[in-house]
Amino acid sequence: MKALLADDPSLVERILDHIDHKTTDLGEAIWHEPVEHYTSAERLRAEVERVLRRTPTPFCPSAALPEVGSYVARAAALTPIVAVRGTDGVVRAFRNACRHRGVQVVDGTGCKKALTCRYHAWTYGLDGRLRGIPDEHGFPGLDKDAYGLVPVAAIERRGMVFVNQDELEIDLAYLDLLPDVFGPDMRLFTTIEQEFEANWKIVAEGFLEGYHIRSTHHDTFYPRQYDNINVIESFGRNSRVSFPYRAIEKLRPVPPADRKAAGVLTQVYHLFPNVMVATFPTNTVMVVLEPLTVDRTRLINYTLSALVDEAEGRAAIAHGRDFVAAGAVEDREMACSAQRGLASQANKVFTFGLFEGAIRHFHRNLGAAIET
Ligand code: FES
Numbered sequence: 001m002k003a004l005l006a007d008d009p010s011l012v013e014r015i016l017d018h019i020d021h022k023t024t025d026l027g028e029a030i031w032h033e034p035v036e037h038y039t040s041a042e043r044l045r046a047e048v049e050r051v052l053r054r055t056p057t058p059f060c061p062s063a064a065l066p067e068v069g070s071y072v073a074r075a076a077a078l079t080p081i082v083a084v085r086g087t088d089g090v091v092r093a094f095r096n097a098c099r100h101r102g103v104q105v106v107d108g109t110g111c112k113k114a115l116t117c118r119y120h121a122w123t124y125g126l127d128g129r130l131r132g133i134p135d136e137h138g139f140p141g142l143d144k145d146a147y148g149l150v151p152v153a154a155i156e157r158r159g160m161v162f163v164n165q166d167e168l169e170i171d172l173a174y175l176d177l178l179p180d181v182f183g184p185d186m187r188l189f190t191t192i193e194q195e196f197e198a199n200w201k202i203v204a205e206g207f208l209e210g211y212h213i214r215s216t217h218h219d220t221f222y223p224r225q226y227d228n229i230n231v232i233e234s235f236g237r238n239s240r241v242s243f244p245y246r247a248i249e250k251l252r253p254v255p256p257a258d259r260k261a262a263g264v265l266t267q268v269y270h271l272f273p274n275v276m277v278a279t280f281p282t283n284t285v286m287v288v289l290e291p292l293t294v295d296r297t298r299l300i301n302y303t304l305s306a307l308v309d310e311a312e313g314r315a316a317i318a319h320g321r322d323f324v325a326a327g328a329v330e331d332r333e334m335a336c337s338a339q340r341g342l343a344s345q346a347n348k349v350f351t352f353g354l355f356e357g358a359i360r361h362f363h364r365n366l367g368a369a370i371e372t
């Protein structure tokens with residue numbers, strides 16, 4: 001199959017060419033997105049029910065489930081879901097609601113031999129089967145085989161766990177499109193959750209263009225990065241936006257075939273619809289955007305690194321994470337401000353220019369997915 005994304009030598013070549021000519025990748029047309037799509041509860045319901053719950057969506061990195069019994073429980077598309085690694089090493093996912101009276105059988109993350117509900121202690125195996133009911137004689141005739149945790153489609157691929165909660169199976173052809181963004185040696189260092197007072201699409205848009213680097217990130221990213229110089233690619237409904245560092249200049253004397261992108265640019269992979277994976281010199285960050293309401297989004301930030309767990313490695317990871325966090329504070333301010341701007345009723349549409357082609361790609365595909 002033809003590679004859908006440029007390899008390192010062609011990517012570096014394209015960026016150096018943009019630097020030389022003061023150009024950047026341009027989309028085909030500008031895009032107008034109705035502001036109503038950021039304020040309408042009906043639209044959010046359609047996004048959640050027709051898209052987020054019906055698309056194979058990265059739920060967490062594989063590294064968040066390092067051993068048998070490791071679990072991650074959280075709401076995905078407003079549904080409590082738990083992913084757990086079984087005794088056979090396979091990751092499964094379930095609707096996180098006890099079959100007795102619905103309490104979440106686990107919260108947050110951890111590692112257990114079995115999942116025991118804290119309300120009345122019904123116990124489920126890591127495969128979801130109901131194994132034990134205290135004082136079982138109180139439930140005469142109850143068929144335990146019919147009371148297992150309710151499974152949802154899940155599969156582990158490319159260093160991530162994908163969940164597709166309202167479909168029976170996960171489309172493997174879709175997963176084949178995805179690049180290997182997480183190597184097998186990547187480990188999870190931190191998981192941080194935040195809430196932004198902004199629509200999830202406004203938060204997503206902030207990741208997908210480099211047109212704001214100088215103005216928004218003047219003292220954080222701009223000293224190291226170019227403003228408005230990006231390579232923008234799409235693969236299926238997903239995108240990859242490359243943001244070069246000034247350090248890319250050191251590759252000019254390197255023979256083109258030997259040029260490596262690692263360390264000289266950040267790449268943001270938008271995995272449709274609501275996950276971003278961003279690469280940095282020491283870390284790779286996976287950010288899941290979970291819409292809560294039309295104007296509130298939870299971000300789950302997983303920071304992974306392949307650096308060894310030594311003091312020096314940890315310091316480099318922490319430094320990289322803090323650097324990214326400083327820029328993320330600025331992005332958050334812009335997202336929340338844009339959200340407040342909706343109340344002004346100044347705009348009927350948001351207008352995305354030719355530099356913002358990955359955002360156009362997102363909105364086109366989201367709109368089409370809602371219609372199907
Ligand atoms: S609700 Fe879980 S055991 Fe009763």
Ligand SMILES: [Fe+2]
Pocket residue numbers: 206207212216217327331
């Ligand atoms: Fe930004």
